[in-house]
Amino acid sequence: FLFKRNIVTLLFVFYFFTVNGQLKYYAPPLKIPASVSGNFGELRPNHFHTGIDFRTQQRTGLPVYSSADGYVSRIVISPNGYGKALYVEHSNNTTTLYGHLDRFRDDIEAYVKSEQYKRQSYTVDLAVSSGKFKAGRQEQIAYSGNTGGSAGPHLHFEIRDTETQDALNPLLMNNFNVKDKTPPRMLSIQVYPLSEKSNVELAARKKSFPVKLTGPAYQLSNVKTIRAFGEIGIAVKANDYFDADPSPCGIYNAQLYVNGEKIFSYSFSRITFDQNRYLNSHVDYEDFILRNSKYQKLWRDPGNRFYIYETDKSRGILQIDSGTVYKCEIVLSDVMGNKTKLAFTITGKYVGMPVAPKKSDDLFNFDSKNKMTTDDFELYAPNGAFYNDFPFTYSVTKRQTGFYSGIHRVHVNTTPIHKPVKIRIKTEGLPPSLFDKAYIANVSPLGVKSYVGGKLSGDWIETNIMQFGSYAVVCDTVLPEITSLSIKNNVLTEPNRIRFRISDSLSGIKSYRGMIDGKWALFEYDQKFKMIVYYIDHERLTLGKRHSLELTVTDQVDNTAVYRAEFQK
DSSP states (O other), X not given: XXXXXXXXXXXXXXXXXXXXXXXXXXXXXXXXXXOEEEOXXXXXXXXXXXXXXXXXXXXXXXXXXXXXXEEEEEEXXXXXXXXXXXXXXXXXXXXXXXXXXXXXXXXXXXXXHHHHHHHTOSOEEEEOOTTTSEEOTTOXXXXXXXXXXXXXXXXEEEEEETTTOOEEOGGGTOOTTOOOOOOOEEEEEEEEEOSTTOEETTBSSOEEEEEEEETTXXXXXXXXXXXXXXXXXXXXXXEBOOTTOOSOBOOSEEEEEETTEEEEEEEOSEEOGGGGGGHHHHBOHHHHXXXXXXXXXXXXXXXXXXXXXXXXXXXXXXXEOTTOEEEEEEEEEOTTOOEEEEEEEEEEOOOOOOOOOOOGGGEEOTTSOEEEEOSXXXXXXXXXXXXXXXXXXXXXEOOOTTOSSOEEEESOTTSEEEEEEEEEEEOOSOOGGGGGGEEEEEEOTTOOEEXXXXXXXXXXXXXXXXXXEEEEEEEOOOOOEEEESSEETTEEOSSSEEEEEEEOSSSOEEEEXXXXXXXXXXXXXXXXXXXXXXEOOTTTSOOSSEEEEEEEEEETTOOEEEEEEEEEO
16 A cells, blocks of 8 residues: 555656656746745654745745646635635646735635625635636735744645645655755664663663764764664654755655665655644654654654555564674655765674563553543543553642642653543532533643643543643633733724734633624734734725724633723724
């Protein structure tokens, strides 16, 4: 299946490059010198990046152009994620996506606003008929922005297979005038003992080895050979860079050779969204969480079903025997064919490792359902929720002030979860007056409580978690905060917009609703800035009179704050 999937992708790329004769089928979506801050397959929290991030000269409002002939097929607006995004479908069965936009072309903008008023919602996901908005190659369709989950002004650009919606590596279709003669840079490797009898440098723990560039290739910095024994895994820390661009990007292709034979490789040519969370198995998750250190494994965990890997039954795991020398080589490549190599040796060195006894009922298996129950806590994990077997740990502390249960320490947050895991917590000392204000929160080591969710049923609250950690029942009785930035003493202080900052320090914002003169008004929400903005709409607001405004903000447990004012416009 893996081989077939990769062959289909290669044939797909071959089609564009040869059959169509269209090396430049896709034009750059911006008409400024190309500069890339993020590439396809780059490592992000819980996912791989599925497109290219083009810099927009640290500003918003640059014209954005359709990369090829087509039509607008979908429009999505969200306070997070891609923010304002356009999807353009093309005749070659691909769709291009343009994300974090500031606004759309005038005719598209008018249509979207009318749909938002019709639905009385800023957030929309609109399927658009094929004849409504044509988008010619290099015809302007929008303006670049900083909306949604963007960390700064840029354009997120994707190419997708229209039928499957799989993301395709854009640089395999066209270089988009991106200059790249710079090979990947390797920083270090890390070697892992993967069984009870394994060791690395005479110890039963992973060990990192820095590397240095010597001439055309890399070599180990501090040792001539690595001593190890038993089942061993190797990971590499490396980044790719584009010419004159300082941003570290992701590796396109990695290969591991042992004694001249390739035992493991992967290439980022295509990413399926429902498999994107496998990033948490692709990397050393513990290092990623604790140190933001991005080691990419050159072996596959047994519960990792991501199709990008090519390996045999060994899954890339080395079996090191005592007294034997293994010649290893790591080869990293980018889309343009620039390569980086590291050759090193592993020498088999046996040393007896103490084996800690494990209780069979504490072992969670990656390929079966798992559960753990006590009198006041329950956990249920579906098959495929984990990538490896592991000894599960659990403890609970007594109820503290401000909590309505004990604090349940559910394993450790350095073990990744792939599918939602259900937990149930029994409440303690929860008065009836707070039944509808209770929820499960994640409790950080510093005591910070983050909303997870759940509703009360009897004495128990149930929710799903996507990471291990400490969980407890808490309550939120505090109203959201509304801060006016444009109205003071019923006087409008900005000529063309009305802005509010909205926040909730406990459970978080669930919804908001703005009304002007008793009618719903479109307030745009940017979640990262905690900002909502109403732009004075001359078509919908009668000017030259005094207006009443009412803003209602509701948090996750339905605490509601209301702001009322009048203004002249």
